Amino acid sequence: MAGSVFSVLYFGLKPGIDFTGGSILEIDFEARPENQTIQEKLKDLNLADIVVQPTGEKGVIIRMKEIDENTHQEIISKLGELSKVEEKRFESVGPVIGKELKQKTIILIIFSLIALLIYIAISFRKVTWPVSGFQYGIISIVTLAFDVSIPIGILTILGKFYNVQFNIPIVTALLTILGYTINDKVIVFDRVRENISRIKHDNFENLLNQSLNQILTRSLSTGSCTLLVLFAIFFLGGETLRYFSLTLIIGIIVGTLSSLFLAPPLLLGWLNLSRRKTSS
């Protein structure tokens, strides 16, 4: 997790135009010219920095600052002089919307975390020994934060080297990871909760171990099933969904593992910490 935080701070998130404002133009050429040629052609239009990225066999993605409709059409006609073009898609987002989106996303994430915390605390309210329902909630949230930060970290590295953008689909994927992996944690804790009431218990650590063993097969099965679908999307699905599915894949792998190997130890750790405090 530390590596992730480091990566975020060092490389910085590469926000997509959804957040900063700007435009993306994707076009297919009949005979695709070199990046240099394209840059040259568009030099007179005063577009400042533009990033040209080839995609697929005939396509090019051009990223630049926000442009109005007239400039948009000019670009198309200029590029049309190089070779016949077909516009695949075009997006232009003003900076105001971009900023709003950033704020909204942060609110969304915080809101979700709080809502989940409350739900778990309520759902586990009847469990009081040796950890309260509230503590289950907190541990779940902490593990969630971990689950989400790993994909973010990886995305920043990808952003640096492959120019991968941090846009709305990716944020949606992250929020989905929250919703999905919380499922896993709930199931692990549910088993613990049940064992507490059914089996004679004295040692919490043993209880945790037992629960984990019981739940292991199930967690791995479910994770694999969802991953099967996601891998299918990753390899076969369209370009737009590629990084979306990648984020989900990383998140779910991390999430499944963390529910099994991170959450319980954290729970135990907290318990021991508070026991030590009360005894000393």
Place this chain on the structure above:
Amino acid sequence: MNKRRVYIIVIIIFILAFFAGNFVYPFYKIPGIGGYLNFLKFIPENSFKLGLDLQGGTHLVYEADLSNIAQENKSQSMEGLRDVIERRVNYFGVAEPLVQIQGQRLIVELAGIIDPVEAIEQIGKTPFLEFREEKENYEEILENNQKVLETGEGQFEEPFKPTPLTGKYLKGAEIGSDQTTYQSLVLLEFNEEGAKIFGELTSKNVGKPLAIYIDGILISAPVVQEAISGGKAQISGKFTLNEAKDLASNLNAGALPVPIKLISQQSVGPTLGKISLEESLKAGALGFLAILCFMIIFYRIPGFFASISLIIYVVLLLSFFKLIPVTLTLAGIAGFLLSMGMAVDANILIFSRFREELKIGKDYLNALEEGSRRAWPAIRDGNMTTILVGLILFAFGTSFVKGFALTLIIGNLVGMFTAIVITNNFLRVFAGNKIGKIKWLW
């Protein structure tokens, strides 16, 4: 629960699935055996509602400049603006244009449009209000138009000609009601110059209609009762309250030049849309098959039933999508596929418990009951948390996110249902049966 009831439920499930499947993709179209199923034609045919990124289209966001409008008039202006823009958008013959107000913004979604450039141009103009009066040969023209209507030959002619009075002279419009008849009226107020022109126009046209046009379309042609010099007028024409309201906001929209600025634009060409659709469907089909294989290999017979349950799940879900209807975006399809994985989860939970109970030595039926009962809290909490996140996403997100959240939520709900009701009942069929006693199958 006795056996007969279980059988009935199972049969009902299959019938339901059959019809749902037909709803999703009309069976009688299948070459060969399809012919026998012609009786199914009574089921209405419907196509899926596709989002912009799947069928191609344009998504525009405009910001209206309301800085010159008084606070009380703001939402009225937005309403008027929305109506006018919707009228313009309807010109393009787009199947289902979407024009929505969001605070001070207007969101316009045009599906399948080939040329977004013209759309943007048309929309960008400020609505234009004008008053017109009868042409000299008004009666003749009306007669001719009537003939054209009856014979279908010839051309309609506009019976009105423009006057100098346009929206820039109108100060405002509001609704009122006649004191004696309680009918709804629209009250107009012109500025000084406008009042003068209006006075001239009305004295010229007493007893004749004065036509009100917005963007070249005739909105209303009330008859002038008397010459009006005060610059205030009322239009009475047997309006219902809603008609009066509409006219007032239209006039306000035309009267106030509310400038709008395009602040965001996204367009997807139709070819890209189609490719995306095909690719994601392929991916979905593959993922689906992979899950089925996995389930059968790992969980054997229960896995087989879970697979059937899953197929029914997909069919039911798709019919829900058609029924509601849910706009399918690329993200929506992803949500759908994801919830497929989660639906399997519920099944797996029940099976793991089921196996555990069998291992302890319980008999088939008891193991099943216990297994389902103990698995329920986990299923409930797990799905609920995902639905919770889905709801939050839905409330806050853009249309891309909304589509995803919706399919996720519906997918989860239907998933819970199919796992618990359908799989369960399938398995019950074998309780007490000879097959149920062969332990290794399970």
